[in-house]
Amino acid sequence: MKKIVIIALGLLTASALTVSAADKRDKKPLSPEAEKVRKELTEKYDANKNGKLEPDEIEKISEDDKKKAKDAGLPLGGKKKKDK
Numbered sequence: 001m002k003k004i005v006i007i008a009l010g011l012l013t014a015s016a017l018t019v020s021a022a023d024k025r026d027k028k029p030l031s032p033e034a035e036k037v038r039k040e041l042t043e044k045y046d047a048n049k050n051g052k053l054e055p056d057e058i059e060k061i062s063e064d065d066k067k068k069a070k071d072a073g074l075p076l077g078g079k080k081k082k083d084k
Contacts, residue, residue, distance in 0.1 A: 030074065037072040041065055 030038060044065070045057045053061075058076055061069075069076050 031072070034069075034072040034074040037069050037074050041069060041074075 041061065042051065042053060045053055045061055047057055047060075048054070053076075061076065066076060
């Protein structure tokens, strides 16, 4: 019985590591232009200075800056939470 549990845990761990590695591979590196725009927007709009733009901070980005980000290929936002 212990062998079955150990094998099952090993398989679950291996599959979790595989999924995690696949998620990291799917992220494409930013172009130099997009990285520059990301840095500018973070410096300008990161109110809590955590190095990331939170949803409330993204809402405050001006239309001109949103256009600049879009032109550079920089995605703003992320996964949207579903309303309950």
